[in-house]
Amino acid sequence: MKTNADVIIIGGGIIGCSTAYYLAKKGKSVIVLEKSKVFGYGGSGRNGGGVRQSGRDKRELPLAMYGVKNLWPNLSEELGTNVEYYQHGNLRLGKTDKHIEILKGLTATAVDQGLDVRMISGEEVREICPHLSDEVIGASWCPTDGHANPLQATLAYHNRARQLGVCFLTGQNVLSLKMVAGELRQVVTSDGVFEADRIILAAGFDSRPISQSVGVDVPMKPIGLDTLITDAQPPMFYQMLGTAMADFYGHQTTHGSFVFGGGSPNSITSTAEQTPIEGTSATCRGILGYIPALKHAKVVRSWVGIIDMCEDKVPVLSKVKDVPGLILGCGLSGHGFGIAPAVGTVLSELACDETPSIDISGLGYERFAGRT
Numbered sequence: 001m002k003t004n005a006d007v008i009i010i011g012g013g014i015i016g017c018s019t020a021y022y023l024a025k026k027g028k029s030v031i032v033l034e035k036s037k038v039f040g041y042g043g044s045g046r047n048g049g050g051v052r053q054s055g056r057d058k059r060e061l062p063l064a065m066y067g068v069k070n071l072w073p074n075l076s077e078e079l080g081t082n083v084e085y086y087q088h089g090n091l092r093l094g095k096t097d098k099h100i101e102i103l104k105g106l107t108a109t110a111v112d113q114g115l116d117v118r119m120i121s122g123e124e125v126r127e128i129c130p131h132l133s134d135e136v137i138g139a140s141w142c143p144t145d146g147h148a149n150p151l152q153a154t155l156a157y158h159n160r161a162r163q164l165g166v167c168f169l170t171g172q173n174v175l176s177l178k179m180v181a182g183e184l185r186q187v188v189t190s191d192g193v194f195e196a197d198r199i200i201l202a203a204g205f206d207s208r209p210i211s212q213s214v215g216v217d218v219p220m221k222p223i224g225l226d227t228l229i230t231d232a233q234p235p236m237f238y239q240m241l242g243t244a245m246a247d248f249y250g251h252q253t254t255h256g257s258f259v260f261g262g263g264s265p266n267s268i269t270s271t272a273e274q275t276p277i278e279g280t281s282a283t284c285r286g287i288l289g290y291i292p293a294l295k296h297a298k299v300v301r302s303w304v305g306i307i308d309m310c311e312d313k314v315p316v317l318s319k320v321k322d323v324p325g326l327i328l329g330c331g332l333s334g335h336g337f338g339i340a341p342a343v344g345t346v347l348s349e350l351a352c353d354e355t356p357s358i359d360i361s362g363l364g365y366e367r368f369a370g371r372t
């Protein structure tokens with residue numbers, strides 16, 4: 001088994017797999033260590049597929065905008081797999097005056113940040129998507145947002161990276177990190193010790209206990225989110241939908257099913273737990289209030305995914321001054337899929353000691369400096 005490389009990546013989700021791909025393109029030797037038996041088993045295979053710039057914190061908006069402009073449009077071609085990327089826009093819907101006020105506030109913030117997003121009337125909403133209820137009186141509209149297939153995208157990165165020589169190892173439960181002569185060099189797993197010049201930590205919430213072994217603590221916690229999928233429907237629309245009150249979000253997939261995420265985080269912290277049925281029912285009632293055309297659709301499956309919610313709700317993409325060799329790629333806070341190609345790009349640049357080509361100055365670990 002290969003145990004040495006230029007770079008070791010811990011975690012085989014979309015962040016680990018995309019970073020591995022961009023590093024392999026730069027000619028680096030890479031080992032990816034994944035705890036489970038498959039890749040994309042964490043949030044990356046369970047998410048709602050939104051590729052959204054609207055509603056982003058200004059510190060991560062540059063990643064979202066860069067990805068939508070430069071990476072997502074050619075990703076299927078580049079990776080040789082259809083990642084089912086649709087750039088048909090994002091409608092965030094409102095039914096009441098209070099909703100419209102909330103949407104106006106979000107729109108004003110996004111416009112200030114240079115994003116093409118605007119308020120539209122209920123009639124304009126139904127011109128874009130005729131299946132929406134007459135109760136919708138307005139929406140924010142970001143025409144360059146979209147969605148993609150999370151598992152396809154994750155596995156596409158994995159497959160392409162493997163073709164470029166990346167060594168992917170499953171069943172490797174990373175237990176701790178070890179410094180050697182003042183530099184981080186070793187990764188200790190349940191199977192043995194691996195060694196590299198740079199170690200990228202992209203293990204979702206589990207990054208926290210792993211980094212604590214070298215005195216680094218990213219303040220984040222695990223939170224469960226619900227998702228459901230319907231049986232296949234005739235082609236209806238390919239916009240991404242959300243609501244002012246964030247009751248649900250979702251889209252129709254290439255094969256016809258609708259995937260919807262429930263709005264509120266729940267107290268579940270493990271994927272072994274079940275979504276409470278009342279929660280799924282409430283999400284369905286909310287959806288039908290906006291898309292009555294789905295009244296005969298059947299929910300065929302629902303599942304829980306765990307997010308790594310950072311204290312200030314944006315990722316940590318960063319070297320760590322006191323632990324040379326460590327690069328953090330965690331705390332994606334429930335919106336890491338859409339920015340994953342851009343995150344993989346900057347993490348690969350950090351690992352090669354290059355200046356990041358996208359502004360990540362607000363996402364450093366040093367923002368938590370001075371904590372006890």
Ligand SMILES: Cc1cc2nc3c(=O)[nH]c(=O)nc-3n(C[C@H](O)[C@H](O)[C@H](O)COP(=O)(O)OP(=O)(O)OC[C@H]3O[C@@H](n4cnc5c(N)ncnc54)[C@H](O)[C@@H]3O)c2cc1C
Pocket residue numbers: 010011012013014015016033034035036039040041042043044045046047048049050051052172173174175202203204205206207210225226227261304305306307329330332333334335336337338339
């Ligand atoms: C229900 C849900 C809906 C979402 N919807 C969206 C959306 O619409 N748009 C969006 O942009 N984002 C969305 N997200 C967030 C998105 O899925 C994540 O931000 C993204 O997938 C993070 O990728 P990751 O690779 O960091 O984490 P993960 O995919 O969780 O991967 C981490 C990997 O590390 C592995 N690992 C953990 N511990 C260890 C260890 N000790 N040793 C080795 N390996 C380990 C895990 O097994 C896992 O494979 C959603 C998330 C959920 C759960």
